[in-house]
Amino acid sequence: MIYALRPAEIRILKKREQLPTSRWAEQNRVLRKGPKPGPWRNHRNPAMAGVMDALCQPWVRVLVLMKGIQTGGSDGIYNFLGREADYSTGADNALVVLADEKSVKKHARKRIIPMIEDSASLAAIKSPNPDDTTIYSIRLQTGFTIEIGWSTSQVSLASDSYRIVILDELDKYKSIVNAKEAEGRTNTYEDLGKKLIKISSPGEEDGPISKAMEECDVIHDYIAYCPDCGGGQIMTWDQFRWPGQQTLDGGTAADPRAIRRDRLGWYQCEHCDSRWDDLKRNRAVAAGEWRPRTPVARPYAVGFHFPSWLSPFVSISTIIAEHLEAKDSPEALRAWYNNRAGLPFSGVAADEITAAEELFRRRYQWWPDGAPWRVPARACLLTAAVDIQDNRLEVKVMAWARGFENWTISKHLIPGSPAEDAVWEQLDEYLLRDWLHESGARLRIATVAVDTGGHHTQAAYRFLRCRLGRRVYGIKGASDSDAPLCRWSMPSRKQRRQVPLLFVGTVAAKNDLHAWMKKEDPGPGFMHFPVDLPFEAFQQLCSERPLDQRDKHGKKRRYWVKKSAGARNEDLDLTVYNYAVVSYLNPNWDKLEANLGAQARATLGEEEAAPQPSAAGRKRKAIRKRKTGYASKLKG
Numbered sequence: 001m002i003y004a005l006r007p008a009e010i011r012i013l014k015k016r017e018q019l020p021t022s023r024w025a026e027q028n029r030v031l032r033k034g035p036k037p038g039p040w041r042n043h044r045n046p047a048m049a050g051v052m053d054a055l056c057q058p059w060v061r062v063l064v065l066m067k068g069i070q071t072g073g074s075d076g077i078y079n080f081l082g083r084e085a086d087y088s089t090g091a092d093n094a095l096v097v098l099a100d101e102k103s104v105k106k107h108a109r110k111r112i113i114p115m116i117e118d119s120a121s122l123a124a125i126k127s128p129n130p131d132d133t134t135i136y137s138i139r140l141q142t143g144f145t146i147e148i149g150w151s152t153s154q155v156s157l158a159s160d161s162y163r164i165v166i167l168d169e170l171d172k173y174k175s176i177v178n179a180k181e182a183e184g185r186t187n188t189y190e191d192l193g194k195k196l197i198k199i200s201s202p203g204e205e206d207g208p209i210s211k212a213m214e215e216c217d218v219i220h221d222y223i224a225y226c227p228d229c230g231g232g233q234i235m236t237w238d239q240f241r242w243p244g245q246q247t248l249d250g251g252t253a254a255d256p257r258a259i260r261r262d263r264l265g266w267y268q269c270e271h272c273d274s275r276w277d278d279l280k281r282n283r284a285v286a287a288g289e290w291r292p293r294t295p296v297a298r299p300y301a302v303g304f305h306f307p308s309w310l311s312p313f314v315s316i317s318t319i320i321a322e323h324l325e326a327k328d329s330p331e332a333l334r335a336w337y338n339n340r341a342g343l344p345f346s347g348v349a350a351d352e353i354t355a356a357e358e359l360f361r362r363r364y365q366w367w368p369d370g371a372p373w374r375v376p377a378r379a380c381l382l383t384a385a386v387d388i389q390d391n392r393l394e395v396k397v398m399a400w401a402r403g404f405e406n407w408t409i410s411k412h413l414i415p416g417s418p419a420e421d422a423v424w425e426q427l428d429e430y431l432l433r434d435w436l437h438e439s440g441a442r443l444r445i446a447t448v449a450v451d452t453g454g455h456h457t458q459a460a461y462r463f464l465r466c467r468l469g470r471r472v473y474g475i476k477g478a479s480d481s482d483a484p485l486c487r488w489s490m491p492s493r494k495q496r497r498q499v500p501l502l503f504v505g506t507v508a509a510k511n512d513l514h515a516w517m518k519k520e521d522p523g524p525g526f527m528h529f530p531v532d533l534p535f536e537a538f539q540q541l542c543s544e545r546p547l548d549q550r551d552k553h554g555k556k557r558r559y560w561v562k563k564s565a566g567a568r569n570e571d572l573d574l575t576v577y578n579y580a581v582v583s584y585l586n587p588n589w590d591k592l593e594a595n596l597g598a599q600a601r602a603t604l605g606e607e608e609a610a611p612q613p614s615a616a617g618r619k620r621k622a623i624r625k626r627k628t629g630y631a632s633k634l635k636g
């Protein structure tokens with residue numbers, strides 16, 4: 001009995017050095033399953049170590065981890081659970097809540113119980129009584145208890161209070177009431193080392209995990225450092241690159257299967273443009289750190305955003321391939337954002353999808369199968385807008401009816417550099433072609449807008465100079481909120497352009513478009529979309545949102561801003577320019593409809609196979625007349 005220790009002495013002996021979770025895991029945790037079984041090594045998932053260790057800060061009471069899938073998030077949090085179980089000396093407890101009973105069985109059998117059996121320090125305190133280690137409840141010799149329940153199980157959630165509560169897969173819970181109740185179980189421990197942990201891939205709009213993130217005192221993003229230039233950056237989807245992406249609209253010719261199989265994708269450093277393959281990405285993440293969006297000295301609740309691509313278990317090419325495969329389906333794209341970008345559907349990117357999704361669902365076929373025409377009976381005027389890119393021209397042709405009801409008729413791509421004449425010749429040919437009307441009449445594009453902003457302004461001016469008479473207009477966007485929809489700007493003597501430009505008030509135009517997009521029934525302003533228009537066009541069309549702000553004089557002004565940085569908006573611009581030129585034309589709809597009727601009757605009266613000189617002749621005359629009108633406008 002002389003050698004028996006008194007309780008105080010036991011406490012002193014037990015008071016060994018407490019390691020942070022990441023180091024505790026390296027010493028104790030062994031993974032049986034997963035991509036890399038064996039002893040836990042932080043370098044295999046460097047970003048997770050920071051999340052695990054944040055929990056050891058005494059002032060941190062709530063931790064929220066909003067993550068993509070395959071990020072090793074649950075295992076990281078269970079390391080903290082193991083550490084607490086190991087270091088705990090008194091009657092201490094934890095509650096783990098999963099989405100459903102199936103998950104409980106899976107997590108308990110494959111992760112939590114193996115963690116206790118395989119970690120030397122925890123195995124030493126495992127109860128010899130098998131009843132103390134079940135998938136619903138684990139009781140260690142020290143008195144530390146882990147209860148495992150699921151979101152609809154009343155039993156486990158109705159019991160005691162808990163110091164540690166882990167809500168895993170939060171956005172998959174069938175009952176949020178129980179999650180709230182489980183949260184409340186920590187209240188008794190408010191000043192006694194309470195730890196509330198919420199972890200999930202985001203799901204629906206305003207889902208629990210994104211709400212929890214919003215309620216955090218501080219949110220952390222991970223900064224990766226480029227192995228080539230040392231530049232730090234938050235890795236975002238905008239910097240992912242793959243073969244075929246640059247040469248077409250939206251990368252539809254890129255082959256996701258080949259990208260996945262041959263690992264063809266890369267991440268491009270935003271500072272030096274160097275290409276990160278998976279190995280370089282791993283090095284960049286290994287050198288990285290979590291950075292608070294706004295520093296807070298002793299935060300109570302901390303949030304971490306952990307997209308899949310920070311995880312070395314996920315290849316860059318897999319992420320790209322999945323995005324390409326999801327691109328044309330709103331549902332799949334939503335899942336991609338949740339699971340890979342780790343972004344909630346109410347986030348910026350998602351906002352863009354919701355609006356685009358609604359328009360996308362409205363696509364339909366207004367022509368019978370096999371019909372040669374695309375311009376429907378009600379439309380009586382065609383316009384086109386041209387966007388100049390470094391490697392292509394994009395043309396959008398729209399049909400218009402009374403009250404600016406409109407149809408997207410065609411989106412056409414002319415590949416090649418605008419520095420080459422051949423590209424412009426092809427454009428001219430396209431703009432001069434005939435379009436068949438439902439009535440049998442033939443229409444030509446009445447007016448064309450060519451965007452002159454960008455790198456190839458001089459080439460555009462050359463094209464415009466000899467085509468003004470055909471009402472092919474150079475366009476420049478004016479983003480001032482007071483700018484009128486259309487205003488001519490004459491070239492001054494000093495300027496090199498020598499072409500008048502139509503300045504388009506983009507704010508005014510986008511306001512109108514925004515209202516049109518909300519219309520649900522055909523009529524003035526309604527937008528008709530053809531059944532074959534890809535989802536990406538809709539995303540571009542909905543890529544901006546209005547922002548009302550006061551300027552420095554206190555006057556309220558409207559701006560249109562991109563919903564997500566790097567979002568493409570070509571289709572929106574092309575629609576704005578089409579609208580600008582048709583409104584500038586100020587069409588006499590009565591006359592247009594009458595002309596079209598007459599032309600249709602004339603065409604029907606002629607032999608089907610014969611050319612139609614009469615129609616073409618009338619067109620030429622009409623254009624000449626308008627040319628005079630245009631010249632007088634220049635003088636006036």
Ligand SMILES: [Zn+2]
Nearest residue numbers: 226229269272
């Ligand atoms: Zn770099």
